[in-house]
Amino acid sequence: MNHVEIAEKLVELLGGSGNVVSATHCATRLRLVIDNEDLVKKEEIDDLDGVKGAFFSSGQFQIIFGTGTVNKVFTHFGPLVGATLEEEDSNKKESHSDAAKKKMNPFARFARTLSNIFVPIIPAIVAAGMLMGLLGMMNTYNWVDPESGLFVLLDMFSSASFIILPILIGFSAAKEFGGNPFLGAVIGGIMTHPLLLNPWGLSDAQPEVLDFLGFGVELLGYQGTVIPVLLTVYAMSHIEKSLRKVIPNIVDLLLTPFLTVILTGFVAMLVVGPLGRALGNGITAALDFVYNTAGPLAGLIFGGLYSTIVLTGVHHSFHAIEAELLVSVGGNFLLPIWAMANVAQGGATLAVFFKTKNNKVKGIALPAAVSAFLGITEPAIFGVNLRYRRPFIGAAIGGALGGFYVVFTQVMANGIGLTGVPMFAIAKDPLNYGIAFLIAIVGAFVATLLLGWKEEGK
Template sequence: MTNKISIYAPVSGDVIALSKVKDDVFSSGMMGEGFGVEPSGEEIKAPVSGTITMIAESKHALGIKTADGLEVLVHMGLDTVQLHGEPFDILVEENAQVEAGQAIAKMSIESIKMANLPTTVLTVITNSQDMLTGFDFEEGTVNGGDAVGTAYVKEQTAAKTKLSYDELADVIIKNVGGEENIKGLIHCITRLRFYLKDEAKANDDVLKNTKGVIDILHAGGQYQVVIGNEVVDVYDAVMKKLPKLQDSDMDTTPVDQSGNAFQRGFNNLIGIITGSMSPVVGVIAASGIIKGILALLTLPQLGSLLSTTSTLYITVSAMADASFYFLPVLVGYSAAKRLGGDPIVAAVIGAFLTYPQIVAWGGKYHTMFAIGGFKFQFLNYTYSIFPMILAAWMAKKLGDWLKKVLPSYLQMIFNPMITILVVSTITIVITGPVIQGLANGIADVINMLVKSSGWIGGLIIGAFYQVLVIFGLHWGVVPLVAQQIAGSGQSALNAIISVTMVSQGAAVLAVAIKSKKSDMKSLGFAAMISAFCGVTEPAIYGINLRYRKVFVSGLIGSGVGGFITGLMHGTMYGFTGSLIGFSSFFNPKNPADLTSFYAFLLSSVVAITVSFIVTWVWGYNDEMEMGKKVTKKATPK
């Protein structure tokens, strides 16, 4: 004999089978019986009456246990753990009693869509195998709190022999290859995500048959042990047994193993550059805006509101210059985090490169020593990027080797000491001059080509730059732009790149205005704001690429905008692009020179007009079928 328990819709929307959910763990049923809802509303309601047993730290999931013992998981969106709780507002607390249909949370559908993630709300009975004899539900449109399904609960269920969390942790550690095989461990709402040195050492079959483990997955460079609602308790038990893991800064970035050796090497190189630069880009972009605003305030046309010799100007200018001046420190720290090295050691090496005496000697090309007739000279490494990325990589490799050869009681002092001495020396004597020379040379050549070719370079770069964004290859250009600005104080290349952002924003704006679909409007306007603020990914991945003609319309507009920028020889004096970067087109050394600002105005207006009109007339209508979701490449990132 069985008991029937009604399961209610957690949110208004369209009910779908788990098999249609775009997540293998849920769609395969390994997490248990249940259903999904493609939401039209944002208020999340309890699908059953019971006790709140779990609230995810990232707020995207809750667990409820009924009086009959059903363990029900409410999971808001897919892969939303990475949003760190921003789209969610939890209305209840752990151990609170809730009634079916009671509001327990709110979620921002727009925020999740902006992150290019599915908004599906899942209701899953995670102990279905032990508790249920069957489960029925109907697909269709429902309101939050409507009865959707029926769970048939066994009247008497013998408790399954279950390992304690500590016992389960021991089994898991042993069968992922032991402590020595574990590089890092994180967890999401249902899974332990291990970074292993050698996944071949893991025993999938044993773990799959261990009570308390639902399944094993190999994905994204991770060895995933699916636990379910109790994942936090199991994670804590595992970490308690791995104190070295808690105290170390592990490299938990998967390495791309796809393609041939050249492709792998190139992708991983771009990945390192991306990981090193992405945390720094926002800071140097903000600094560029500050510098541009200062230049604006010194314009004679505006009455020279601020003098370049005033205390205020010099103080604020120092705030803006600091991120560029100490760029090796920032990049070194960020690169070490990306590579799994010691970020403090890398930051110290960066600080050495920007030490005042070294900078002074570098400005005068002071001779360190000479071999024969060849002089080894100091260089100025403030504003530099590439030498520090290589230095962080060398520090990681040397530090790892020293960990193996030095006795443990010497590690704390002698590992950083040797690493700093050796890597700093190699950097200023060999790698720094070579890389800095190449980087400056490449940056200068690009600037020269763009300036000399004028409209040709502007047209070509403008028309195709955003194609690089699709594949993540634009991260290889970002350091070159920074190098140009650092070396010459300006970047003609960045001026062209800027107008490509404006064009994609104009294209998605046309979609938002023309569409009569509410979700398309909200996503389109949000993506437009992002693009006009210099970040085109939400526009590209959310709408433009999924309606390919919209993306092409943006490319046409940016091609024309780049043509005008090149024709007028426009350049930028800061890092920030798109409309928000307008102040970066003022020349801080000659505020009266408005050539580049006029180029920015004209190219932006034309790019917006062309992209908008082409999208409106040719690129989009509501009858078009949206293409398959386009996701960003796993690497580089």
């Protein structure tokens, strides 16, 4: 593969360097913001050597090359369109993320904002989830005495991420909303202050009520909560921006943080915090009701529809709900359902690999299937299954069957973000998760072969 030639050809098929507003890449794909999408020759790009699929999504034109290859292509492609991977580039008028958001509808922009806030936090929650899984096995199989120093320390390590979750969210959210990230972390710290009763892990404890100007303020902390701190930091960012407009530069460093923390602190404790808590409790109660009432039927529907939801980009907003569930319900019952939909895409792609006579599709399908089994579905969805349509339907059938089983056996996860094989590390019931894993793959594989598809002419 000649990466220089591919990069040059890409620029031509994208309508020239001037048609590329911004460019970056992730682990497997080039992510491009395009000025005039009508100038993009998608079918010819699909036929380029090394390209595993191309699609418009979330305000971007994304070209799948695969791990390793995408880095080499971008090395030559970036300079041709004036792109850089550096986050802080004084010559750039706006970031790639901002350019992409301008191309999205309001709902997709909202979902992307939540994704940008929670994706950086996922490693902390994954680490905590894996520790919880390890502790669960230690306790179940009596590997270690629960009163031992080792168990107590590991338990402390596992709960830390959830106790300081508002601080992590505060930092990340302030950065996304355009506020000072450290002030966002301070607001998270206020909402988890030691003087406030820590509700995380408690059920019957009652907080003290403080009299403030005739208002009764409950001294109840927000450890482990999500929505209250999101709303509060959003308010903080607007307060900070408004203050910077009116405070003279000479005293900005002193007065803006001082007034921002005071005003936002009152807003958090008196208004936004309690409202956010009520909203978060309402969302989790509604989901818990559906989960316990509809049961496996809910898993069947959500498992079948999740991949379609992925096409809209709305799935990016689910991280916030899943994080709330982890604390309020004690486990994430949505993630196993999403995992079934993802691995089912791999099962459908595997069926295409075995049956297709198109050598290029074969070359794409096998690594795409493996990628889907590891939780990365874009190569399978956009590179293979949507191209033929019926395999995508077959994957939906497999996802529905797997979703039905994980809800029927009440499989939950200790974290967010990991699906496919990696989710075994945070699954509370690895055995039933493994059975559901096979059901989803085999169901999608068989359904795809039965549905069949029309091979491309060339």
